[in-house]
Amino acid sequence: MSGKLTGTSAVMLYLITAGMMAFVLCPIVLIVIISFSDGYFVSFPPTGFTTSWYVSVFQNAEFTGALLFSFVLAVGTTLLSLLLGVPAAFAIVRGNFPGRALCKGLLLSPLIFPVLITGLALLQLFSSYGWSTVKLNLLIAHTVVTSPYVIRTVLTSLELVNPALEEAARTLGATRWQTFRRVIFPQIAPGIASGAIFCFMVSFDNYPVSMWLADSANTPVPVVLYRQIGTVFDPSVATMSSIIIGLSAVVVLALDRMVGLRRAMAM
Amino acid sequence: MKVAGSETDKLPGPPGTGAGDALGGWLHRQVVGSPNWMILPLLVFLAVFFFMPAIKLMLFSVMTQDPQGRIGTPLTLAHYVRFFQVPLYTDVLWTTIRISIITSVIAAILAYPVAIVLVRGNIMVTRIVTLIIIAPLAVSVVVRAYGWQLILGNGPTGLLNYVLLHLGLISEPLALLFSPVAVVVGSLHIFFPMMVLPLASALGKIDPNLEQAGRTLGAPAWKVFLRITLPLSMPGLVAGVTLVFSLSAGAYVIPALIGGPSSQMLGNMVEQQIIAVYDWPFGATIATILVLIVLAINALSMRLMGGRRIRENQK
Amino acid sequence: MTKLILNRRRFLHASAAATLATLYFYTAASAQDRVLQVGVYNSAQGGLIKKEVLPAFEKEFGCKVLTTEGATLANIASLRATRDNPVYSVMSMDDVGFPQAKGEGLIEELPMDEIPNLANVYPRYLFEENYGVGFAVSIAGLFINPQMSKPIESYAEIFEPKYARKMMLNTPKNTQSVLMLIVASALATGKSLQEAQYMTDEGWTRLADLKPNVLTIYDGEAQVMMVAQGQATVGGIEYSKAIYPHTRKGIPLDMTYPKEGAFTGINGIALVKGAPQRELGLAWIDRLLSPEVQKMLAEATLSAPTVKGVEFSDDSLKYLAYPEARMDELNLFTPDWNYIIPRRAEWLEKYNQTFAG
Structure with a gap:
């Protein structure tokens, strides 16, 4: 599919694309640059060069605590989403009950529902039952938001599983478990992996759900950052943001190494 | 995918024990045999923690709240009447719809070139473009708004x-931040990948020979695009516009951080009604209207796509 | 094709480790026994309390103190949300909040004998029959960038076209917005602030004239720095505690008090009704009113203490409405909150309506 772009229209296309790439990267690069400036407040062009914001940010227990909190929350959310999502995806593809299309739609529906409102609905649910274990509430809420990603990626990869391979394995005397372990699982592993990474990313970055449910003892990192933007005007906010950008880059690279970005996004 | 699969397949697994095999057999029967029940855990989970709370929240919009903050009867439509009678809320409704439409239209226009490059460009270019398009998705909206x-x-x-x-292009600094333009720019940045990806996937399905044929027959590039590329990529376009519109309409962080009054x-x-005013029924009313807009646009898009498929089948 | 480095064994190991870590996370918290939850302001002052007051308090009382940050309305909303199952012991709110929180049965009377430092508080800072106590007093007025603007003589100036899109307006969610409405009413009617506060109908029309000048409605205290940066020229109404600490550091930011008058901005705290860890909560209130903390807060945020007998250097004192006699000299105006509270929700909506769209 390569080499199809030629002539002036190709130049135009490349130019527009280059412009859009600059547009997409600009705020992110700028944040990283600002995080090294040593002014009393954020301004452009940055003044001086210092790494002292990084030192102070890593000494800020509120921020490091939130990083750890968000990390564990994202891991828990991912596990719970996989635990609930992978079997459900199996049921949709391999099951034979009526209304499977409807069920698929229902399981994917949190994707189109405004996330802010999902959070509000859960706030109302948790407070009306007096559920004050904020960690658990956040875990549940994040899983509601992330589980459709598992459904989507695992469904896509399950639909591509080649039944001929399965049959061949059975014919050659593999047990059912072996067939699953050696034939089916490897084929859906990329789907599970990209579903897992999406869950992690979506949970780690989530603000609109956490803003309703977080409290002072349980604060995910986007909530801390949002609050910092409102109360601090020095480059430390840019530093915190840069650290989050760095972590996101690691996650994206992991996705690329494990599954391949193009394929992951097609799922 | 199969290549990857066969690769892992060669990796040795631990030798199976008897108990493991028994468990495996059971698991496999459940997995491969009759997995209908396996949908239940997630379905129940979502019923309890998504469908029911969402419906209950929407029901709040026709209830009343007493001075102690308790919500119940009598049922009333007064909140909806208030929403549509007070200019503030209808203004905000229009602002929301306007910003979402403008964002999706601009995103669609700018996404075509990028998606075409992504599908037809050379290997190195597409790899870099993919990385740049996708990587920011992993960065929190709060960071990007900042x-x-x-x-x-x-x-x-x-x-x-x-x-x-x-550059000498202006002599006085412009007041760009805290304006609807800022919100459109920010939303475009956040949701641009959501337009490019479905579009690229639809473009990837078009047989390049069709476009080639068009060009060989002497049609100018723009005509090939209008007559062949655009109609054939319609499913991707509709999906992208729907997604970008829904996400921009439901935005909170972008207007809160870079939007002005x-x-x-x-x-x-919604946030203001719940947090500052503590008026749950009215907050729920605004939330319901937002949800209805998003559902409507999704239903419309499904109809468009469905209609297309039916028409294609009739041919 | 990308190489797949994920294999089943690695996958299982990773899942097991992740499960263990998650389980640890969900059980570890219960190890802490005494936890005190208090509200602080979402401002530099709140950060200061977390940094300077909280660690020593935790150490001394062998407990964990968790803070939630918000302004008056959000804090009262938190109390309402936890009414049946109180989580917070002490909540911060401006003086405007006390009558409302008391009326709704969210807070209880401060026991004078269990909070020794209450005895040092100037009586004017005890509110609603001891249901709330102030702990920091700011002066509320406008703020400017002194490099770009002269002090504002009259509030009428900020309505002039020369400030088109140059003004930062405080969010209607904050108490300060009410003060702005009273100012607009005073300008519209030509009456004093005292009389104008009951005549807000005229004020709204006048306030609407401000719209072309409003660059943004801000709700983060840090955004006052936009005036220092030159993004805007004037802002308000704001408490001096948000401005003076920057002024003293030489940042181009200063308060200005137009002739119509300035307001008090009183940050206070209240004991939550049915507070868990009541003893610790009382100790926390006592701590905030102790001479040491009062002096520290006053010097760092340049807001006045509410207790007698704190000594300051002249450099700090010039920013403070302290001691009490100076407070009277400044002739600061405190609105009739009982008149305003029932109208607050409606005003919030009207505020939005005036400046949105």
């Missing part, structure tokens, strides 16, 4: 103003 605060900053110390002033959206009104 980045736009720095770029659009109103004084001479905002990046854009600084650049424009130094004239670019607040429905989500911000």
Whole structure:
């Protein structure tokens, strides 16, 4: 599919694309640059060069605590989403009950529902039952938001599983478990992996759900950052943001190494 | 995918024990045999923690709240009447719809070239473009909104103003931040990948020979695009527009951080009603209206796509 | 094709480790026994309390103190949300909040004998029959960038076209917005602030004239720095505690008090009704009113203490409405909150309506 772009229209296309790439990267690069400036407040062009914001940010227990909190929350959310999502995806593809299309739609529906409102609905649910274990509430809420990603990626990869391979394995005397372990699982592993990474990313970055449910003892990192933007005007906010950008880059690279970005996004 | 699969397949697994095999057999029967029940855990989970709370929240919009903050009967439509009678809320409704439409249209126009490059460009270029398009998705909206605060900053110390002033294009710093334009720019940045990806996937399914044929027959590039590429990529376009519209309409962080008083959206009104005013029924009313808009646009898009498929089948 | 480095064994190991870590996370918290939850302001002052007051308090009382940050309305909303199952012991709110929180049965009377430092508080800072106590007093007025603007003589100036899109307006969610409405009413009617506060109908029309000048409605205290940066020229109404600490550091930011008058901005705290860890909560209130903390807060945020007998250097004192006699000299105006509270929700909506769209 390569080499199809030629002539002036190709130049135009490349130019527009280059412009859009600059547009997409600009705020992110700028944040990283600002995080090294040593002014009393954020301004452009940055003044001086210092790494002292990084030192102070890593000494800020509120921020490091939130990083750890968000990390564990994202891991828990991912596990719970996989635990609930992978079997459900199996049921949709391999099951034979009526209304499977409807069920698929229902399981994917949190994707189109405004996330802010999902959070509000859960706030109302948790407070009306007096559920004050904020960690658990956040875990549940994040899983509601992330589980459709598992459904989507695992469904896509399950639909591509080649039944001929399965049959061949059975014919050659593999047990059912072996067939699953050696034939089916490897084929859906990329789907599970990209579903897992999406869950992690979506949970780690989530603000609109956490803003309703977080409290002072349980604060995910986007909530801390949002609050910092409102109360601090020095480059430390840019530093915190840069650290989050760095972590996101690691996650994206992991996705690329494990599954391949193009394929992951097609799922 | 199969290549990857066969690769892992060669990796040795631990030898199976008897108990493991028994468990495996059971698991496998459940997995491969009759997995209908396996949908239940997630379905129940979502019923309890998504469908029911969402429905209950929407029911709040026809209930009343007593001075102690308890919500119940009598049922009333007064909140909806208030929403549509008070200019503030209808204004915010229009702002929300307007910003979402403008964002999706601009995103669609700009996404075509990028998606075409992504599908037809050379290997190195597509790899880089993919990385740049996808990587920001992993960065929190809060961070990206903050980045736009720095770029659009109103004084001479905002990046854009600084650049424009130094290029001599303007003599006074522009007031860019806290305007609907800022919200559109920020939303475009956040949701652009959601337009490019479905579009690229639809474009990838078009047989390049069709376009080639068009060009060989002497049609100019724009005509090939209008007659062949555009109609055939319609499913991707509709999916992208729907997604970008739904996400922009439900935004909170972007208007809160870079939108001014004239670019607040429905989500911000919901937050204000719940947090500052503590008026749950009215907050629920605004939320319900937001949800209905998003559902309507999704239903419309499904109809469009469905209609298309039926028409294609009739041919 | 990308190489797949994920294999089943690695996958299982990773899942097991992740499960263990998650389980640890969900059980570890219960190890802490005494937890005190208090509200602080979402401002520099709140950060200061977390940094300077909280660690020593935790150490001394062998407990964990968790803070939630918000302004008056959000804090009262938190109390309402936890009414049946109180989580917070002490909540911060401006003086405007006390009558409302008391009326709704969210807070209880401060026991004078269990909070020794209450005895040092100037009586004017005890509110609603001891249901709330102030702990920091700011002066509320406008703020400017002194490099770009002369002090504002009259509030009428900020309505002039020369400030088009140059003004930062405080969010209607904050108490300060009410003060702005009273100012607009005073300008519209030509009456004093005292009389104008009951005549807000005229004020709204006048306030609407401000719209072309409003660059943004801000709700983060840090955004006052936009005036220092030159993104805007004037802002308000704001408490001096948000401005003076920057002024003293030489940042181009200063308060200005137009002739129509300035307001008090009183940050206070209240004991939550049915507070868990009541003893610790009382100790926390006592701590905030102790001479040491009062002096520290006053010097760092340049807001006045509410207790007698704190000594300051002249450099700090010039920013403070302290001691009490100076407070009277400044002739600061405190609105009739009982008149305003029932109208607050409606005003919030009207505020939005005036400046949105």
